Amino acid sequence: MVKNDYYLEYIEVIEELLCRYIYETDRINPNILLIDRCSIEKAVKNNIWTKIFHKYRDYYNLQRKNETSESLIIxxxxxxxxxxxLPTSNEKYELFTKxxxxxxxxxYLSKFADTIIIYCYNKRQLIYYLPLLNSLDExxxxxxNFDIKSISxxxxxxxxxxxxxxxxxYYFKNSFLxxxxxxxxxxxxIFLEFVNVINPRCIVVLEGCHLEMETLSTISKIIEIPCICIQQGWPSVMHTRFRNMTYDYFLTWGVEFNDLWKKYNSLPKFTSIGYLYSTINDCTYKKNAITFFLQGPFIIINKQYFDELLEVAIALAFKFPDIPFLIKEHPEYRLDDVWLRKLSKYDNISIVKDLCLSEVFGRSKISISIFSSIIMESLIHDTFPIVFEVSSVPYYPSDLEIKQLGLITNRDNILSKIERYLSMNQEELFHERLLKFRKKYxxxxxxxxxxxLMLIMNNIINN
Structure with missing residues (x-):
């Protein structure tokens, strides 16, 4: 049987390569990944992943389709x-005590001694943090590392x-790093200098997959304070950056996610806190739209799959002219002029790149995406999620369809499944089932x- 693609296989290949790299590094120079007494290897793996994953993804896929052996490409x-x-055997690191x-x-920093450090990777994270930042009582x-002038x-x-x-x-020198x-x-x-002055009570990060966050986790272990990671999304595809995370605590949306994270992460203690934002439950908007949440052609999506999802949007808009369709672009991957012209031909299709997420959900009765965390976030917003399955990577969590909380479909039957869902008036049944499971997610x-969140943080800090 010919595979659609080899993206899932490639995800595992990169993980194996990175484990091999760490093994060889330790074999050649056993202490070179240490800062003080703590290993920085997880940050190194994440760093290499960002360098090579996208560089070779399509190359690997094409070579495997051409029947090149996996071992040759590896x-x-x-x-x-x-x-x-790889390091040399005579490289050393030097740690300075000051x-x-x-x-x-x-x-400047001494006046902030014994406070909490919160690390923010980008503007999207800062916006997600706002409910906590505006409520924190200490x-x-x-x-x-970006301009925040537009955010209050x-x-x-x-x-x-x-x-x-x-x-x-320098707090330390390491020619290899x-x-x-x-x-x-x-x-x-930089951050070892910062924490040496501040002596913070804890370090808080969001999402957890970036090298900076894992570096902070290592730093927290050096100075013996807790590092807390807060769930921002659900990756669906558990690639290297979401595996073997080293945080002391990981605060999740709900208990259903705890076991899903634990499958690939044995170290953190998982505790559910919920979803930091409130949902729109009033009559400000008509909740009557079908919304396509787009992602860039990355990880398991290529340009072909990206285009296929948009072709489905056009086919549905043509089939259901009385239903409004919304296209929510990914903030890091915008539609090109060709697609903007195509979509503009349909009066019932709107691009909603500037609407906030809660407002988009407030208008949406159905959400459609490939593997975005939006699929799971739909449940908190009373929006019925549909997974458009085009890649060879299996969908997550598999019981969502069994619980009748969403649909998994492909290009051959997505139109008929949506038509059936609409014609059989299943929305009330969906909301009834959602009431049963929503608190678990x-x-x-x-x-x-x-x-x-604040209660748990206080308990962690003070115990």
Missing amino acids: EYIWITDLLPL SPEASIYFE EALVFV INNNKITVIEYEFYCEE ARNFPKIYWFGN FSNEGKDSVDS
Whole structure:
């Protein structure tokens, strides 16, 4: 049987290659991945993943379709990209011991001693943090590496610090990291300087898949404070960056997610807090639209699959002219002019790139996506999710359709399944079933979730 693609196989191949890389690195130079007594290997794996995953994804897929053996491609990637990143046996790292007063940051940061550090990767994360930041009842420092002028935080206990990837002084030196993983090297030095002065009560991160977050997790272990990660989405495809996370605590949307995360992550303690945002449950909007939530052609989506999803949107808009259709672009991958012209020909299709997520859901009775976390977020917003399955990667969580909380369909039967769902008036049945399971997927929402988060953070910090 010919596969649609080899993306799932490729995800496992990259994981195996990265494990091989860490093994060889430790064999050649057993201590080179240590900062103080703690390993930085997880951040290194995440860093390499971002360098090579997309670089070789389509190449691997094409070669496998042409019947090139898996082992030949693996060795090519190893020799080309990973072998040059191995250390030498005589490389060493040097750790410097200094008092907080000796730091160039002491004068400014010392007044924030014993506070909470919250790390924010990008603007989307800062927006997601806002319910917590606006409610936090103790002082916290938010570290960002981007301009925040367009985003307001209404809490005088929160201080935002914009840092740069440059350190005038070193907490440690490591020629191996400096040469092959400079982002980890600089980020680690900068934040070890920061925490040496601040001596924070804990470090909080969001989502958990970026090298900066895993570097902070290592730093938290060096200074022996807890590192807390908060769930931002659900990745569906559990690639390397979402496996073997090293955080002490991982706070999830609901108990149903705890076991899903635990399958690939044995270290964190998983506790559910809920969904930080409130949903729109009033009559401000008509909840009558079918919304396509787009993703870029990454991970398990290629340009062909991306285009197929949009062709489905056009086919449905033509078939159901009285139903409004919304197209929600991914903020990091916008529609090109060709697709904008195609979609503009249909009066019942609207592009909603500027609407906030809660407002889009407030208008949507059905959501359609390929593997976005939107599929699961639909449940908190009383929106019926449909998974458009085009890739060879199996859908997650498999029991969603069994519980009749959503549909999994493909290009051959998506039109008929949606028509049946609409014609049989199954919306009331969906909402009845959702009442039974919603609390398991989302234990709280809005203020209740924020209160739960703050209570758990206080318990972690004070115990």
